[in-house]
Amino acid sequence: MTSLDQMPAVVLNLVLENCEFREIVVLRKVCKSLRNFIDSTAPDLKLPCIILKVYDSNITINYGNDLNIRYQKFENGVGVCLQEDNKFTVLENANLLDVVFVDLKFALTFQKSKMDQFTLRWDLKENFDTGDFVGRLGNILESNPLSTRAFHMEAHNQTEILSLLSKLDSQSLEELWIFNPDKQNPGGFFYLDRVVELDQWKNIKSIGIPTFSISEHLLPKFAHIVWSVLNFEEISFGGVVALKNALLRSPTFQICDFYYKTLKATDEQVEEEFGVPQVETRGKKWFLNIEGSEQILGIVQEKYTVYSRFLFSKTDPNPVPENEEDHIIED
Amino acid sequence: MSSTEQGTSSAAPAEPTTAPESAAAPEVPESFYYVHGKDKVVHKVSAGALQHSALIHGMISNLGYTEEQAKANPFPFENIDGDILQMVVDWCNQHKGKPTPPEDTNLPKQKEKLFDLVLAVNYLEIKELLTYCCKQVAMMVKGKSPEEIREIWMIPTDAEDEAAEKEAKKRAGKEAAGETAAAAGDAK
Numbered sequence: 001m002t003s004l005d006q007m008p009a010v011v012l013n014l015v016l017e018n019c020e021f022r023e024i025v026v027l028r029k030v031c032k033s034l035r036n037f038i039d040s041t042a043p044d045l046k047l048p049c050i051i052l053k054v055y056d057s058n059i060t061i062n063y064g065n066d067l068n069i070r071y072q073k074f075e076n077g078v079g080v081c082l083q084e085d086n087k088f089t090v091l092e093n094a095n096l097l098d099v100v101f102v103d104l105k106f107a108l109t110f111q112k113s114k115m116d117q118f119t120l121r122w123d124l125k126e127n128f129d130t131g132d133f134v135g136r137l138g139n140i141l142e143s144n145p146l147s148t149r150a151f152h153m154e155a156h157n158q159t160e161i162l163s164l165l166s167k168l169d170s171q172s173l174e175e176l177w178i179f180n181p182d183k184q185n186p187g188g189f190f191y192l193d194r195v196v197e198l199d200q201w202k203n204i205k206s207i208g209i210p211t212f213s214i215s216e217h218l219l220p221k222f223a224h225i226v227w228s229v230l231n232f233e234e235i236s237f238g239g240v241v242a243l244k245n246a247l248l249r250s251p252t253f254q255i256c257d258f259y260y261k262t263l264k265a266t267d268e269q270v271e272e273e274f275g276v277p278q279v280e281t282r283g284k285k286w287f288l289n290i291e292g293s294e295q296i297l298g299i300v301q302e303k304y305t306v307y308s309r310f311l312f313s314k315t316d317p318n319p320v321p322e323n324e325e326d327h328i329i330e331d
Numbered sequence: 332m333s334s335t336e337q338g339t340s341s342a343a344p345a346e347p348t349t350a351p352e353s354a355a356a357p358e359v360p361e362s363f364y365y366v367h368g369k370d371k372v373v374h375k376v377s378a379g380a381l382q383h384s385a386l387i388h389g390m391i392s393n394l395g396y397t398e399e400q401a402k403a404n405p406f407p408f409e410n411i412d413g414d415i416l417q418m419v420v421d422w423c424n425q426h427k428g429k430p431t432p433p434e435d436t437n438l439p440k441q442k443e444k445l446f447d448l449v450l451a452v453n454y455l456e457i458k459e460l461l462t463y464c465c466k467q468v469a470m471m472v473k474g475k476s477p478e479e480i481r482e483i484w485m486i487p488t489d490a491e492d493e494a495a496e497k498e499a500k501k502r503a504g505k506e507a508a509g510e511t512a513a514a515a516g517d518a519k
Contacts, residue, residue, distance in 0.1 A: 003446070003484045011453050011465060018469035029477035032489045167517070 005033045009041075012025040021063055021107070045110045049117040049148075052104075054133065055101050056126045063107065064116075069098050101136055109144045118162070119152040122181045127181065130156055130181075138163035150175035158191045162198075169198040177208040186211035187294050196221040205252075210259070219243045223250045230258040231307075237265030240310065241273055247312050248290055249296055256312040263308065274299060283309075290314070339399070347430055363398065365405035365422070370413030372406050380423040385456035411451045422460055442471065442483060454512055 002026075007015070016024060016038065024045060028038045048064035056074040060083065066259035067082035071156050072109040078099045079088030091099060120137070122130060147169040155161045155178055165176070180186045190212035195201060206227035213231050222228055223246040232239075240263070263270075271277060277284035283302035290297055364381060367373045375426060381387045385404065396404070408416060448466045472480060487495070 003486055004480070005484075005486050007446070007449065008453055009460070010448055014462060014465035015468045015472075017470060018466045022417065026477050026480065027472060030480050032492060034486075198443065217485050256391045 005031055009037070012037055013041060013043070018039070018042070020065070020098045021047055022067055022176065024110075025106075042110050042112075044112040045107060045113055046113055047107065047111050049106075049115050049119070050107060050111075050117040051117065051121075052122045053123065053132075054128070055123050059096065059097075061100070061103070061107075066236045069103070071096055071103075097133070097136070098302035101140070104137065105140050106112070108140050111146065113145070113147065114169075115148040117150045117152065118146060118148040118168070121152075121154045121179075124181075126141050131160065134160045138167055141167035146167045149170040150177070151172070152177040152179070154179045154183055155190075158194055158218060162197055165195065166198055166202050168200055170203055174205045175201060175207070176200075176204050178212065179305075187213060187231075187233070189213050189215075190217075192218055205214040219247055222246065223254075224252050224263045226252050228257065230256070232258060232260040234262040234264065235260045237263065237269055237273075240265070244274075244288075244297070244299070244312065246289065247314075252315050253312075257309070258311075259307040259309050261307060270301070277301075282329075287317075342345045352502050355415070362396075362401070364396070366408060366416065367405050368408050368411040368413045368416035372413050373418075375415065376420055376423060377427065378429040380420075383423045383426060383457045383459070384419075387455060408451075408455075410454065414449060415447045415451045418444075418448060419455060419457065419460070423457070426459075445471075 004012075004015075019027065024038060024043060028035045042239065050064075054061045055061075057079050059071045060068055061071075062068045066084070070079075070081050070086075072088065073091060073096045074077040074079070076091040077090055078094040078096050078217070080099065081088045081092050106216075118136070122128075124130070137272075141164065145167055148174060149199075151168055151173060153161060153164065161178060161235045164320075165173075180188065180190075182188075190209065192209075193216050196218055200219070202224070204225060207222070207225050208229040210229050210231055213233040216235050217234060217244060219239060231309060235258075236314075243256070247256060262313065274286040274288070277286050279285075283299075283300055286299040288297040288299065294317070295314045296317050298313045300309075300313075302309045315322040354480065362378045364377050364378060364387070365373050365375055366387070378391060381391065382446075390406065398425070404417070445464060445467060452461045452464055471483075475483070
C-alpha cells in the first residue's frame with residue numbers, strides 16, 4: 001500500500017497547505033522522513049495568534065482556535081499538556097524554558113501569514129529573569145520578522161518592548177498595547193523615547209498605554225495615531241494645548257483618550273484656550289472647528305478623585321444641538 | 332456597441348444577457364479518446380472530459396486522430412489500477428465543461444483507495460481533483476495522534492526505520508568491503 005510518507009512532494013505540499021498548526025505538529029512527529037520534509041519546506045502554520053503567559057512554575061501558549069498548550073515544571077522534569085485534557089506528557093530532566101523555546105522557535109519561524117495578535121503576559125510572584133526570557137524570544141524573531149496585526153505586551157521596561165517590537169514586521173503592525181505587569185499597583189513612569197523612533201511606530205494606527213505614565217514631551221509623536229488611550233501622572237497646560245493643536249492638524253486622528261492625575265492649569269486657563277464649555281453632570285464639553293474639514297474636534301473633560309480624563313475625538317457636526325452652536329468657536 | 336450583434340442569441344430577450352452564451356458558437360462534433368489502466372478495460376472518454384487532465388490534454392491536442400485511429404490506439408496507463416482509473420474517468424465525465432464545485436464529497440473514504448487515487452491524479456495532472464484529494468487526506472489527519480497516523484498508514488517508527496537502515500547499511504558495508512577486498516586483490 002502506498003503510504004503518506006511516500007507521496008510525491010507536490011502532493012505532500014498540497015496536504016500540508018490544507019493542514020492547520022496542530023496537524024503539522026503531529027505529522028512532524030510521525031516519522032523522520034515527514035519531519036525532514038516539513039522542516040525543509042517550512043509550510044505556513046496559518047496561526048491566528050500566539051498568546052504567551054508566563055507564571056512562576058508554568059507557561060501557557062495559546063495558538064488560537066482553542067489550542068492551549070501548558071508547560072509545567074515538575075520535580076523530575078517538565079510536563080506538557082493540552083490545557084483542555086490536562087493529561088501531562090513528562091519530559092524527564094528537561095528544563096521548562098528550554099522546552100518552551102524549542103516549541104516557540106518552531107511556531108515563530110514557520111509562521112508566515114499575518115497573525116491577528118501576538119501577546120506576552122506575566123503573572124509572577126517569585127524571582128524570574130524576564131529580561132532573559134524576552135531576549136531569547138527576540139533572538140528567535142531576529143531571523144524571521146513576525147507578521148502580526150496587533151502586539152500586546154506587559155513590559156517591565158523599554159528594553160523589553162524594544163527587544164520584541166523592533167523585530168515585528170513593520171508593514172503589518174497596526175495596534176500596540178503596553179501594560180504594566182504589576183496589576184495590583186498600576187502607574188509608574190515608562191520611557192518610550194526609543195520606541196517612538198522605530199519604523200514599527202510609524203505604521204501603528206492604534207495604541208494603548210493605560211497603566212503606565214508617559215512623558216508629555218512625546219505627545220507630538222502620537223499625532224498620526226488614529227486611536228489612543230494614554231496616561232499621565234502630570235501634564236502641563238502647554239502639553240494639552242500642543243496635543244489639541246497637533247490633533248487639529250492630523251488627517252488620521254480619530255480618538256485620543258487620556259487620563260491624568262495632575263493638570264498644571266486652572267479651569268480659567270482651560271476655558272480661555274478652549275472657549276465657554278457646555279457643562280454636563282460629569283464634566284465639560286467643547287466643540288472646535290477643524291480647518292478644511294467638515295468634521296469637528298470634540299473635547300470632553302471629566303474629573304474624578306484620583307484620575308481625571310480628557311477625551312479628544314473627531315466627530316460629525318450633527319450631534320451638536322442647534323441651540324449650542326454658539327459654543328462652537330473658531331480655531 | 333451595437334445591440335444587434337447579439338441578435339441571434341437564444342437567451343430570453345427580456346433579460347439583458349451579461350455574457351453571450353457559448354451555445355451560440357457553431358457546434359463541432361465531439362471527439363472521443365480511449366484509455367485503459369492496469370486491468371486493460373478500455374474507457375471511452377470525450378475530449379471535453381479529458382481536458383481536466385493536463386497530461387492527456389497535452390497528448391491529444393495535436394494528435395488529430397480519426398474515430399477509428401483513436402479506438403485502435405487507446406492510451407495505456409499501466410501504473411493505474413482499473414478501479415482507480417474508472418473513478419478518475421467518472422469524475423472527468425461528471426465535471427465536463429463545468430466549473431468544479433468548492434467541495435467534492437464523492438471521494439473515496441478508504442485510505443488505500445484515496446492514496447492510489449492521489450497518485451493517479453497527480454500523474455494525470457488533474458489539478459482540481461488533486462486539491463480535493465489532498466484536502467481529504469488533511470481531513471483524515473485531523474484530531475489524530477502521531478501513533479494513530481503511523482498505525483493507519485503503516486508508517487514504521489524511526490526506531491524501526493533505523494533498524495532497517497542499519498541492516499541495509501551493514502549489508503552494503505559488507506558488499507563494499509568485499510569489493511574493496513576484491514579490488515585490492517586485483518591490484519596485487
